[in-house]
Amino acid sequence: MYEGFNACPDLEKYSGEPVYHTKVVEQITGIRANTLRIWERRYHFLTPKRAENDYRLYSERDVVLLRWLKERIDNGMSISEAINFFERLDKVRKQHPPKQVDAASPLHSPHIFTVASRQAFTLPRGLEQQLRAQQDEFPEQEVSAPEPLPFPRETLPQLPEEILLLAQERLLTAFRNLDDTEAHMVLTPLLITYPVEQVCADLITPTLWKIGELWENHKITVTVEHFASNFFRGLLTNLFYMAPRPMHVPLVMISCAPGEAHELAALMLALVLRLQNVRVAYLGQSIESEGLIGSIQQLCPALVCVSLTIPSHLPNLLSLAQQIQKLPSPRPRFIFGGQAFLEYPNIAQDIPGVYIHGNMKEVVKQIQTLYTQQGIA
Template identity: 35%
Template sequence: MVTIADLSDKPKYTIKSVSSQTGVRPVTLRAWERRYDILTPFRSENKYRLYSDRDVAILRWIKHRVDGGLSISSSVSEFKAMQQAGNLPEIVPNLQPTNNSRQANSTAHYAQLLYKALAQHDEIAASDILREAHAIFDLTTICLDVITPCLIEIGEAWHRGDIRITTEHFASAFLRGKLLTLLQAYPFRRGSPTIIIGCATNEQHEIGSLILAVLLRRDGFRVEYLGQDVLIEDLIDYARYEHPALVCLSATTETSAHELIFMQDKLSKIKPSPLFGFGGRVFNVRPDIRGQVPGIFLGENLLDAVKAIHQLLKA
């Protein structure tokens, strides 16, 4: 087992070389350094950045987490926590494509193509890219490894000032539309357990919840999707008549996470009581908030959430 700590910290690679070893563009590398304080590369006499094998391994580890759907800030926080605990992770092997056909089939490649099409407001190209991806990958892979990283890149690009807010809105509206079409394409099964999915009060970020709804409906659950900014009191009232097996709400911001604090208590007054599950970005970035919300934290990513829900409802 080789950990990042085992690698040399001798400066030797230029930013261009690091970019081709890790697949992270130089502009993104500089932004990550500036914004997240991940690395402080050595500066050569002519002020060029020089990176060590350890730096490359750190970047590859972070990129691997980001490609897996975690946001850059969560990935960095996770890395820093391990670093502070003196427990650096194992190295991630270099999976950079070595030839064009491998590249053409990688999910990162499709996420990038989708990002470019959406950044240019090219709806036709974006639809074609998704159609092509559907022919190669399964639904879970498309949702988690193409759509999610594309959206995260959209957010990062907006944050860097590379794209305007209008473009970010265009991209999320486009992807939301595609996901809703998928959701409605799956049959609504009356006999199976009902799961109600939506976003906490004040929460506008709905794509995570929507993906979860699509994946669970594909798996045969009866899923009702409520969308953004759900009014808790009214939902409780509805649950009293509908008797769902599970109510699942997501939060991205701290304000909306706080809206969930009394949810479990209110649901427990309904007999039989529905289970209450939650998740979303804020609980990954601020794990301490998980403990403030009574209920079941369903996991840091949507794949774990799907698995946890299968387990819960099987029991």
């Protein structure tokens, strides 16, 4: 009789015939009778019928809605917020009936290590030869990841397509108006209702791609792009530091390559891994190689993950990978990826380490496999 925790219930699918007494509804929903009466009087969203003995009678439709609202409340919403949230979702559902979504749709195709623009990069003249010359001095390499372990939350709910489209539209409007308050109002109920990693994968990453496309097509200014990037950076940073910090497990270091300033992909990956009970140290933009090597020697992490967006920093990434590979055992596995390798995938084979790519779920699977193996080793 129920569509699930995160689905917006289509009440028209359920019977409106009044058959359930208050006591039965109380048992089914866990909502006390006096609370029901207060909600009915204050918010006018239920109109139970009266039996001949004047007892209230509720329909299957009423029960489905009450259970949905109760779950929202149990996850942090007030009753008024839950009712408003349902009304918005129901309005969108009626205006935009659910449809089959193409798996290649831009809303679902971005890669966690590639959240900058889709613009094709041109390698500086001689860079590829320079990389291969450096690699000739250091032939040892490992370029493939093992088969991944199952993602621990295979049943993550999918945000309904109609909600994603509305949320993205509202976010883009808020960014054009430089309105962070409105942007927070869009994201807060979704972050309360859905797992953070699902909001990152289904909404934040595609919105970043969309912003990049709009900027490339001169439909938004650099000011708007910077505002949006800074908003998401602040949001993801706050979520990262509020997430539980697992202790007494192997450490993973995550950063951008030396010289690389595009950090949102690395930051999002750090957040998702921490939410999957991985002990993560996030090091931010343009890591300094000497300091990182010193921290590796001091803290002995299991993995070092580095993101690269701009190809001109590839020599820096290669140099860092080689320095890590030269460390005495036990040394961490070096993992790398990013948009720089989408246009030039063959260059990945010249870097000693494990190249990973794909969407968030795929990347996290690969990293968790390597994390488990390294921890056992």
